[in-house]
Amino acid sequence: MSSVKRVADQEQKPTGRRAAFVTGASQGIGAAIAVGLARDGFDVAVSSTRPEKLADVVAKLAAAGARVMPVALELRSQSSIEQAMAEVIGAFGQLDVLVNNAGVPLRKMALEVTQAEWETVIGTNMTGTFFLTQQMGRHLIGSGRPGCIISIASTHGVVGLAERSTYGISKAAIIQMTRMLALEWAEHGIRVNAIAPGRVDTPSRAASLADPKYREAMLNRIPLRRFGTAEEVAAAACYLASPQAAYITGHTLLLDGGLTAH
Secondary structure (H helix, E strand, O other): OOHHHHHHHHHOOOOOOOOEEOOOOOOOOHHHHHHHHHHOOOOEEEEEHHHHHHHHHHHHHHOOOEEEEEEEEOOHHHHHHHHHHHHHHHHOOOOEEEEEOOOOOOOHHHHHHHHHHHHHHHHHHHHHHHHHHHHHHHHHHHHOOOHHHEEEOOOHHHHOOOHHHHHHHHHHHHHHHHHHHHHHHHOOOOEEEEEEOOOOEEEHHHHHOOOHHHHHHEEEEEEOOEEEEHHHHHHHEEEEEHHHHHHOOOOOEEEEOOOHHH
């Protein structure tokens, strides 16, 4: 953790390397994206509501040669959002890429969703993501820098499915936010895109995918007959953050094995 301490203990000046902030990066898709960006030459900040869970990804980022900044972030708290962004920008001296990956799932029939569950999902996935993105926009516009914002949406925000209403509504909002902010911030050189993964085999899905009947039912909906990987989502994010994607904004990339082609 010594490389983390060097970044966190003192305000840094830009080094010529680009800097990225990946939320919800303790495992799965977020961790894979953070590692991919580090391998592409980024210094990387990573967040979790429980920073102690970031130890593994921090070690991987440091091994890839990145300066690393672990951050505590609770997206349902505006003060936490502002503090996290201030810490990251203070540590790196700049921030070029924000990846909005943090979110909470909910699998429940619409008639059974409680107000508390609704507020947790919407407050995290939609409201918190918007206000973190707002902070990124203020930083980039205020510093006169171009930048890139990538949000992890979901195919649940594109097509309907039972027991996914609240989660799907939150992810549909992210897709529309992507369009709106891409138009509003284009004049500042800020690109805003999203990725909508379908079924991805990650640690958080291990329990449900261990059920053979559920697994087969999910595979039957995917023309390519397999689940995606966190590394495939990471590759898409790294592409969108790269100069090769400089003419792409306002776009949601469906990464779903053909799931939404039905």
